[in-house]
Amino acid sequence: MDNPSGLAPATDAHLPTGLRTPLRDDAFDQDDEAKITAISGHFEAIMRELGLDLTDDSLAGTPRRVAKMYVQEWFKGLDPKNRPEVRMFHNRYNYHQLLVERDITLFSCCEHHFVPIIGKAHVAYLPGANVVGLSKLNRVVQYYARRPQVQERLTRQIAEELKQSLGTDDVAVLIEADHLCVMSRGVNDTSSSTLTSEYGGRFATDEALRREFLRQIGK
Ligand SMILES: Nc1nc2c(ncn2[C@@H]2O[C@H](COP(=O)(O)OP(=O)(O)OP(=O)(O)O)[C@@H](O)[C@H]2O)c(=O)[nH]1
Ligand SMILES: [Zn+2]
DSSP: OOOTOOOOOOOOTSOOOGOOOOOOTTSSSOOHHHHHHHHHHHHHHHHHHOOOOSSTTTTTHHHHHHHHHHIIIIHHHHHHHHHHOOOOOOOOOOOOEEEEEEEEEEEETTEEEEEEEEEEEEEEEOSEEEOOHHHHHHHHHHHHHHHHHHHHHHHHHHHHHHHHHHSSSSSEEEEEEEEEHHSSSSTTTSSSOOEEEEOHHHHHOHHHHHHHHHTTTTT
């Protein structure tokens, strides 16, 4: 993609304002290593406040482990350099039926409590002139999941990205997930789970198509 300014593209600049993850303008002025060093110092302070002895050989490396985990794994979807390139192929075989990628592993993080959200995403679309490389559907889910999130925004971000990348509004996204903030604290409910969905184009208007999608994902 042309980038005459030479500046890194802003996270989510391609999404409607309400769907963007709230980030400061200078979010990526620091490189990953500088972020890891800074977060490591902050996490060390939290551990100290909890009364932990940082000279213990099991605890000594924890601040940096956590910082690396945040920057390189849990929250790597905040950085636009990690946005997947969605490759399309010419649909020369004229496949125009429903395509469903189901049971995509979903690991995210609750932005209210910073604990995991674990579940599955199911996505579907109706191919037009082009088809997408299947793994790119999983990569789009993972990119938006690897951020502090609420499930509603995650669902709509994935749907919007797929609409733009696949060049069609005929996109469906359904997420079922367990929120550790609900399971492990607060209401301490380990049996409830949360379902969210977004239906675009023909999925929004054609009830039979929506039912077929739900049938294929076992709902
Ligand atoms: N809508 C929505 N809410 C979420 C999500 N993840 C966590 N929450 C909720 O965010 C809310 C935050 O509410 P607060 O009252 O500020 O926080 P709290 O005192 O920790 O709330 P409790 O969890 O009820 O103890 C809680 O009700 C969480 O269950 C999500 O993905 N979507
Ligand atoms: Zn939470």
